[in-house]
Amino acid sequence: MTRLNLVEAINLALKQEMKKDKSVVLIGEDIGEDGGVFRVTDGLAKLYGNERVMDSPLAESGIVGTSIGMAIAGLKPVAEMQFEGFIMPALDQLINHASRIRNRSRGRFTCPLVVRCPTGGGIKALEHHSDSPETYLIHTPGLKVVMPSTPYDAKGLLISSIRDPDPVIFFEPKKVYRAIKQEVPEEEYLIPIGKAKIVKEGSDVTLITWGSLVKTSLEAVQHISDINVEVIDLRSLSPLDTSTILNSVKKTGKVVIVQEAPKTLGFSSEIIAIINEKALYSLEAPIERVTGYDVVIPLPKNEDLYLPSQEKIIKAVEKVTKNAI
Amino acid sequence: MEKVIEKFSVKYLQILNENGSCDDNLKPSLTNKEIKKMYELMILTRAFDEKALKLQRQGRLGTFASIKGQEACQIPSAIQFLKEDLVVPAFREHGLYITLGLPIEMLFQSWSGDERGMKMPDKVNILPISIPVGSHPLHAVGAAMAFKLQKKKSVAITFFGDGATSEGDFHEAMNFAGVYKAPVVFFCQNNQFAISTPIKEQTASSTLAQKAIAYGFEGIQVDGNDVFAVYKATKDALQKARNGKGPTFIECFTYRMADHTTSDDASKYRKDSEVKKWEIKDPILRLKKYMIKKNIFSEQFELETKRNAEQKVEEAVKKAEAIPKEKAEEMFNYTYEKLTPELKEQKENVRNENK
Ligand SMILES: Cc1ncc(C[n+]2csc(CCOP(=O)(O)OP(=O)(O)O)c2C)c(N)n1
Numbered sequence: 001m002t003r004l005n006l007v008e009a010i011n012l013a014l015k016q017e018m019k020k021d022k023s024v025v026l027i028g029e030d031i032g033e034d035g036g037v038f039r040v041t042d043g044l045a046k047l048y049g050n051e052r053v054m055d056s057p058l059a060e061s062g063i064v065g066t067s068i069g070m071a072i073a074g075l076k077p078v079a080e081m082q083f084e085g086f087i088m089p090a091l092d093q094l095i096n097h098a099s100r101i102r103n104r105s106r107g108r109f110t111c112p113l114v115v116r117c118p119t120g121g122g123i124k125a126l127e128h129h130s131d132s133p134e135t136y137l138i139h140t141p142g143l144k145v146v147m148p149s150t151p152y153d154a155k156g157l158l159i160s161s162i163r164d165p166d167p168v169i170f171f172e173p174k175k176v177y178r179a180i181k182q183e184v185p186e187e188e189y190l191i192p193i194g195k196a197k198i199v200k201e202g203s204d205v206t207l208i209t210w211g212s213l214v215k216t217s218l219e220a221v222q223h224i225s226d227i228n229v230e231v232i233d234l235r236s237l238s239p240l241d242t243s244t245i246l247n248s249v250k251k252t253g254k255v256v257i258v259q260e261a262p263k264t265l266g267f268s269s270e271i272i273a274i275i276n277e278k279a280l281y282s283l284e285a286p287i288e289r290v291t292g293y294d295v296v297i298p299l300p301k302n303e304d305l306y307l308p309s310q311e312k313i314i315k316a317v318e319k320v321t322k323n324a325i
Numbered sequence: 326m327e328k329v330i331e332k333f334s335v336k337y338l339q340i341l342n343e344n345g346s347c348d349d350n351l352k353p354s355l356t357n358k359e360i361k362k363m364y365e366l367m368i369l370t371r372a373f374d375e376k377a378l379k380l381q382r383q384g385r386l387g388t389f390a391s392i393k394g395q396e397a398c399q400i401p402s403a404i405q406f407l408k409e410d411l412v413v414p415a416f417r418e419h420g421l422y423i424t425l426g427l428p429i430e431m432l433f434q435s436w437s438g439d440e441r442g443m444k445m446p447d448k449v450n451i452l453p454i455s456i457p458v459g460s461h462p463l464h465a466v467g468a469a470m471a472f473k474l475q476k477k478k479s480v481a482i483t484f485f486g487d488g489a490t491s492e493g494d495f496h497e498a499m500n501f502a503g504v505y506k507a508p509v510v511f512f513c514q515n516n517q518f519a520i521s522t523p524i525k526e527q528t529a530s531s532t533l534a535q536k537a538i539a540y541g542f543e544g545i546q547v548d549g550n551d552v553f554a555v556y557k558a559t560k561d562a563l564q565k566a567r568n569g570k571g572p573t574f575i576e577c578f579t580y581r582m583a584d585h586t587t588s589d590d591a592s593k594y595r596k597d598s599e600v601k602k603w604e605i606k607d608p609i610l611r612l613k614k615y616m617i618k619k620n621i622f623s624e625q626f627e628l629e630t631k632r633n634a635e636q637k638v639e640e641a642v643k644k645a646e647a648i649p650k651e652k653a654e655e656m657f658n659y660t661y662e663k664l665t666p667e668l669k670e671q672k673e674n675v676r677n678e679n680k
Contacts, residue, residue, distance in 0.1 A: 029519075029520065029522065030520045030521045030522060032521075033521060033593065033594050034520065034521035034593055034594050035593070037520065037588070037589075055521075055522060055526055057488075057491035057522070057526070057527050057528065058458055058459070058488035058489065058491040058492060058519045058522065058527065059459075059491040059492050059493065060492075061492075061493050062491070062493070085456070085457060086457060086458075088457070089457075089460070089492065089493065089494070124387060124438065125387070125388060126387065126388055126416075126456055127456050128456045128457055129456075263667075263671070264667070293656065293657065293668075293671045293675070294660065294665075294667060294668055294671060295656050295657055295660050295668070295671075296656075296660070298440065298656045299387075299438040299439060299440055300387050300437070300438025301437065301438045301439045301650055301651065302439075302650065302651060302653065302655075302656060303438070305653045305656065305675065305679065306656065
């Protein structure tokens, strides 16, 4: 086994799936010779040629739109969006077509494609390079949305995504692209879409989060000695692993949700609704959420003021504990 | 029956060649003073660029996109814009901002990750940088449609790269411009790369200028390292737009001398020897050669120009770095004209947290 970071783990998954299945092709801006701006596809063009690792013109709607066609015609395209801000031109293709082909044709045509997309802030980048747009996609029936937070999960989840019969948006939290190294097996393994992971067991408070904030949250709760926090990494945002959430809530009675996206209609809103519907009487305190604000994420100078920090997370855990009846 | 029903041709314009020789028949009428002014602005822009790259390496600036090599695409055109015109740029347009009068400290401020750097002073009619590639030309077309409706003589000018011509919105912008005969100038800086993607992989068209033909208006390719060619093409296009004759597409054929941005490593995808070839075509060097030939250049002028530029840039850095951080709660104030109740509450919380 080798210790890999997230970028390397994704690269390995692509490499192995491309070897195993000739129908897997990659398409995106600068993904060939350059290996992608984050080097996720490094070396793959050399290995599999420009016909299967396609450097595309600068056009996201073009990339996703042609990927849909390729998928319908029997390939398994894995498209790369360079940054989350630039998935926007492709939303028309994703929301109006990719997600609906199965329904529209009553199953006659399907769209097994993966759209890989770096996401999130905390890397001191230019505008449009620090957003968290997952809600737009989760909200779209017919799209699956996953966001691994570790190298191990990234590899297993990407393989599941490529083999999935439906379109999957595979978000890559770029803040932790190289921040975590982990043992990642060479051998094939799958992380199922739709399964959350309890990354730290606890009995007092359930902390639910995803993406790069899993790391931040785990670091934060280390500073809390008197409250035993259970940390859940959702990994899969749609479909959502409701039962892992509810079981934990029933155990702890107290919930904190940590989300980087703006507050209003962020994914935490939906999680709160589900808990209210299915486990309201288990709650001992109002649910706390630590989120971004309802503003454009500030540029680097003031970015940290926006992002959920360890301090904000600790405060929320303490508050929900204090508020418990 | 079968017959040819349309035929097209695309013009190329070069006035000042690599050796500094000038085609006097085509040369726009410019005073020596105006020529010197362009030279000074190009030197100033380059001094800014070099300083920005240095600051970035020292961790004093964020990711930065160098303009090196493209100065002649921007300065000779920007000096002709009128106060009432609107400029709609992409992100590699430092030469435009400097020429149009944005204080250089604000450019540094912006590239260091502070929103306030893009708050244009009154009468500096250029929009903030636009990072999403290819979607902003539509805004120029819309502004031009507005000018037409308002019976103004203003023109909208939009700048973008070769990569931008692949985006769908770019084509919608071109189509609208043609359909509405909008007073707009499309200014494409074809520096032959979109990050690592060479122009040959960006489009199968042999020129970008010819794309305009499909939308019903003129496209011209000019030598983008030639101040006079860019000046003339811009002048003609502006005049045409002001006279109600509609849009023009100008392809400035040039070369991106630096990495795409400071996060990029161009040695991964292009050869140094290719870059070297373009060094001798440097737009500033070329103008210098011309000025020497015409006896309007001296060593002292060069020294002074460089010294002035460096001084201006150093002062700007000092000013920029002395600006205190923006208050935390300011992030809420520009979402809407007035704070919503929800934003008011969030702002209050942030104010208390950051007391
Ligand atoms: C819609 C969109 N997709 C991708 C990017 C990432 N990106 C930033 S600059 C760039 C290349 C732009 O090339 P070009 O338009 O030729 O301008 P240049 O950088 O050469 O000035 C890319 C792909 C982006 N900013 N916007």
